[in-house]
Amino acid sequence: MSDGFFAKRQKVTHAQSLSIEDSKPWVEKYRPKKLEDVTAQDHAVTVLRKTLKSANLPHMLFYGPPGTGKTSTILALTKELYGPNLTKSRVLELNASDERGIAIVRDKIKSFARLTVSKPSASDLENYPCPPYKIIILDEADSMTSDAQSALRRTMENYSNVTRFCLICNYVTRIIDPLASRCSKFRFKPLDxxxxxxxxxxxxxxxxxxxxxxxxxxxxxxxxxxxxxxxxxxxxxxxxxxxxxxxxxxxxxxxxxxGTVPNELIDTLTTKIASMDFNDIMSCVASLERSGWSGAAVTNQLHEYYINNDQFATRFKNAVSWIIFDSDSKLTNGGNEHIQLANLAIRVANLYRKGM
CATH class of the missing domain: 1.10.8.60 (Helicase, Ruva Protein; domain 3)
Structure with missing residues (x-):
């Protein structure tokens, strides 16, 4: 075959790789590739970089709110530990919310944990630490049943010489104490x-x-x-x-x-409520409903407006909180949005009328 054919094929392959990259969701496209790219989690990154130098990782427990970089951090760490060639064979990533029962611990996790690791190639050893153990990542580990977590504890003990575990969760209190005590904890704080x-x-x-x-x-x-x-x-x-x-x-x-209501519309509604004019309030509520805005969204944003506003007295905020709580509960239980929003607005207007 001619050189021109190979050149053309190479161009097509390159174009395909570019299109695949462009078609990725941005969350994946801009996921940190290295530990240093992880945003705002300085303490966790610093500790992990030091353990990376010794290549002797403990079992780890990452916890914190969603979207703060927990999964990104461990994936970046595994890439720096093993490189692109060994990562697929030495890292098992499971979402514990889907595979949460004791059977998955006894079968899939245990069978992977007991495997011995193969010897890395000279090129991999030259560029990456390639420690002699595998890593099992359990995302959303707080969704696992207590029995599954208890079974996992025994697996962690028995195969710690060839396998390390990284548990990722939002609520650390849902991880049983015997499991949490075997892990080095890393708290991922909300991003500033x-x-x-x-x-x-x-x-x-x-x-x-x-x-x-x-x-x-x-x-x-x-x-x-x-x-x-x-x-x-x-x-x-x-x-x-x-x-x-x-x-x-x-x-x-x-x-x-x-699905959030523009601040201008919320300001208009709160102004009408403060004016204590029944007809204006009903007209504004009807306009919001005709525009298709969610009653629950309006209620949440009214809560933000009244509770976080320093110009209102504590007594007024307490009374408004109960009114909003009552309306939100009825909306959640399937109440009519127009009736509940109108009821909320009129009751808050009555607080103004009472001079609270």
């Missing part, structure tokens, strides 16, 4: 706004996004510190405005995708 914003700016610059001032802050505020959710919302927003001229991401586009 500066670190999260810088990461969102990096993603936006890589994707050549255009956005209004304050959009990234709004995305992060809606995501409540969950960077994974923030990146997904940013990607969805970019798709929504892709065919506009110019393709500018606005706060309204973000609100529509996230």
């Amino acid at each position: 706004s500066s670190n999260a914003i810088s990461r969102l700016k990096y993603v936006a610059s890589q994707e050549s996004l255009k956005f209004d001032d304050g959009v990234l802050e709004k995305v992060l505020d809606i995501s409540q510190g969950d960077l994974r959710r923030a990146i997904m919302l940013l990607q969805s927003s970019s798709k929504l405005v892709k065919h506009l001229d110019p393709p500018l991401i606005t706060s309204l586009a973000v609100d529509e995708l996230a």
Whole structure:
């Protein structure tokens, strides 16, 4: 075959790899490849880098809120330990929320844990530590039953010479004490706004996004510190405005995708409530419902407005909390949205009328 054929085939293969990379969800595309790329978890990263030098890892327990980098950190660590060639054979990643029973511990986990590791090649040893043990990653380990966790404890003890475990969970209190005591604990704290914003700016610059001032802050505020959710919302927003001229991401586009009510509409409603005019309040509630905004979203944002606002007295906040709690409970149980929102607004207006 001619050299031209191979050159053409090489170009096609390269184009295919580029298209695969471009078609990835941004959460995967921008997942940290190295420990140093993990955002805002300095303590955990520092300790893990030191253990990486000795290549003698303990069993680990990563816990903290979702979207703070727990899974990304352990995956980055395994890549730095084994390199691309050995990672597939030496790392077993399971989602414990799907495979949570005792049978999966006795069969799949135990059979992988008891395997001895093969000797790495000279090139792998030259570039990576390649320690003589495997790693089993159990994501969402707090979903495992108590019996499964008890069985896992025995497996960890029996095969610790050839296997290390990394348990990942949101709620450390749901991990039984005998299991937690065998692990080195790493708490992943919620990302502070500066670190999260810088990461969102990096993603936006890589994707050549255009956005209004304050959009990234709004995305992060809606995501409540969950960077994974923030990146997904940013990607969805970019798709929504892709065919506009110019393709500018606005706060309204973000609100529509996230299902949150624009602050302007919440401000209008609270102003009507403060005016204590029954007809104005009913008209505003009807307008919100006709626009398709969720009653639960309006209730949550009213809660944020009244409870986090320093201009209201504690007595007023307490009374509003009970009203919002009652309305939210009825909405959750299937109550009529229009009736519940109108009831909430009128009852809060009555608090104003009483001078609370």
